[in-house]
Amino acid sequence: MTDVKQQAEAVADVRRDQMLAAAARLIAERGFSDTRIADVAARVGASPALVIYYFGTKDSLLTEALRWSERSFYAAVEEMLQETTALRARIENLVDACLPASQDVPDDWGLWFDLWAQAFRHPEVKKDRAQLDDQWRALIARVVEAGEAAGEIEAPDVEGFTVMWAALLDGLVVQVALDDPVVDRGMAKRVALAVAVKELGLS
Amino acid sequence: MTDVKQQAEAVADVRRDQMLAAAARLIAERGFSDTRIADVAARVGASPALVIYYFGTKDSLLTEALRWSERSFYAAVEEMLQETTALRARIENLVDACLPASQDVPDDWGLWFDLWAQAFRHPEVKKDRAQLDDQWRALIARVVEAGEAAGEIEAPDVEGFTVMWAALLDGLVVQVALDDPVVDRGMAKRVALAVAVKELGLS
DNA sequence: GCCCATAGACTGAACAGTCAGTCAGGACCA
DNA sequence: TGGTCCTGACTGACTGTTCAGTCTATGGGC
Numbered sequence: 439m440t441d442v443k444q445q446a447e448a449v450a451d452v453r454r455d456q457m458l459a460a461a462a463r464l465i466a467e468r469g470f471s472d473t474r475i476a477d478v479a480a481r482v483g484a485s486p487a488l489v490i491y492y493f494g495t496k497d498s499l500l501t502e503a504l505r506w507s508e509r510s511f512y513a514a515v516e517e518m519l520q521e522t523t524a525l526r527a528r529i530e531n532l533v534d535a536c537l538p539a540s541q542d543v544p545d546d547w548g549l550w551f552d553l554w555a556q557a558f559r560h561p562e563v564k565k566d567r568a569q570l571d572d573q574w575r576a577l578i579a580r581v582v583e584a585g586e587a588a589g590e591i592e593a594p595d596v597e598g599f600t601v602m603w604a605a606l607l608d609g610l611v612v613q614v615a616l617d618d619p620v621v622d623r624g625m626a627k628r629v630a631l632a633v634a635v636k637e638l639g640l641s
Numbered sequence: 642m643t644d645v646k647q648q649a650e651a652v653a654d655v656r657r658d659q660m661l662a663a664a665a666r667l668i669a670e671r672g673f674s675d676t677r678i679a680d681v682a683a684r685v686g687a688s689p690a691l692v693i694y695y696f697g698t699k700d701s702l703l704t705e706a707l708r709w710s711e712r713s714f715y716a717a718v719e720e721m722l723q724e725t726t727a728l729r730a731r732i733e734n735l736v737d738a739c740l741p742a743s744q745d746v747p748d749d750w751g752l753w754f755d756l757w758a759q760a761f762r763h764p765e766v767k768k769d770r771a772q773l774d775d776q777w778r779a780l781i782a783r784v785v786e787a788g789e790a791a792g793e794i795e796a797p798d799v800e801g802f803t804v805m806w807a808a809l810l811d812g813l814v815v816q817v818a819l820d821d822p823v824v825d826r827g828m829a830k831r832v833a834l835a836v837a838v839k840e841l842g843l844s
Numbered sequence: 845g846c847c848c849a850t851a852g853a854c855t856g857a858a859c860a861g862t863c864a865g866t867c868a869g870g871a872c873c874a
Numbered sequence: 875t876g877g878t879c880c881t882g883a884c885t886g887a888c889t890g891t892t893c894a895g896t897c898t899a900t901g902g903g904c
């Protein structure tokens with residue numbers, strides 16, 4: 439592969455990334471089916487035809503954007519996790535990742551709903567989501583096991599806890615994202631933390 | 642209000658209900674934005690114009706269908722609950738209501754995702770959903786309190802449990818609905834039940 | 845160093861299909 | 875006769891996708 443080719447691919451890759459990012463943003467803001475390729479094109483300063491040139495079809499662009507966005511989220515969490523070692527701090531970090539501080543990226547949550555709706559009906563998206571969710575649970579499991587290895591907790595039921603707690607976080611995110619008047623951000627965090635502490639036998 | 646008027650309304654109400662049911666079914670099968678008024682009309686053996694005649698706009702029909710469907714679900718659960726009195730049996734009933742046996746209405750779940758996605762962006766739907774979710778939690782709370790009154794459990798943290806367990810069920814439903822290879826129906830039920838038993842201090 | 849062929853990036857304009865919603869009027873009933 | 879229920883035919887707007895062709899630059903042949 440020559441330098442030229444590399445550079446050409448770099449341009450294309452940059453463009454693709456811009457478009458995926460723009461599409462993800464728009465999906466979050468307006469919803470999957472209300473996102474037009476013209477909107478995406480406008481955001482990256484290109485013509486609609488160029489978007490098709492890169493992605494072939496609208497659907498391909500949007501589903502790729504969903505997966506791209508989900509992958510970004512997990513990557514960010516993974517990185518965030520490097521910064522702490524204490525079990526409790528890490529658990530708190532995970533909670534914060536799912537339920538970020540107030541006005542911080544409020545409509546990113548909309549993406550999850552669209553992702554789920556798409557995954558429900560499209561096997562490819564479904565497969566991808568399942569795989570990423572598995573990674574997510576594996577990450578939680580690693581955190582717990584590290585805590586055990588460090589002697590912070592004893593003999594946890596890693597798999598049981600992982601499945602339960604991951605589901606709990608999802609459910610809490612739903613409530614908070616939908617502005618449930620009872621389950622606000624603060625309560626959701628408290629609940630998630632309390633359950634983790636209790637189930638893991640943390641001090 | 643005359644008999645005539647009453648009868649006329651009865652006809653209209655029947656039609657409306659047929660249309661709402663058909664719309665709900667279609668949304669579950671194909672998704673909110675892929676549901677056409679022509680499809681709904683075809684299912685009830687009417688013309689698209691008649692659907693508009695009753696609901697004015699497509700959006701009005703579909704969002705009403707979502708709310709109608711959610712209301713039906715809670716009503717069904719409420720009724721199902723009358724049939725048992727023992728706390729554990731009731732808890733199991735609640736779990737079964739959310740995670741019904743195998744092939745039983747497999748695509749009804751799709752509705753939840755669309756409902757959430759709509760609620761996220763449309764205040765009216767959001768308000769409705771929050772209210773119904775509050776009812777749902779109140780129902781769980783009633784079950785727990787009845788169990789306490791009957792001496793089956795002691796001094797439960799009703800609100801804490803309610804919020805936590807409702808969220809947990811939501812999260813588990815997501816996994817199961819999306820065919821997660823790790824979290825299948827059986828595991829989801831076990832997890833939901835185990836958490837309830839442990840948190841409530843059931844035998 | 846010049847020229848030309850080739851490929852990739854990109855666009856404007858047009859096309860084609862889809863659908864929500866309109867409208868004028870028909871049928872039935874009290 | 876008037877009101878409710880209902881329809882077929884139509885339309886107007888939207889928008890994904892195609893296409894023919896432009897522009898740029900790279901790289902090889904001379």
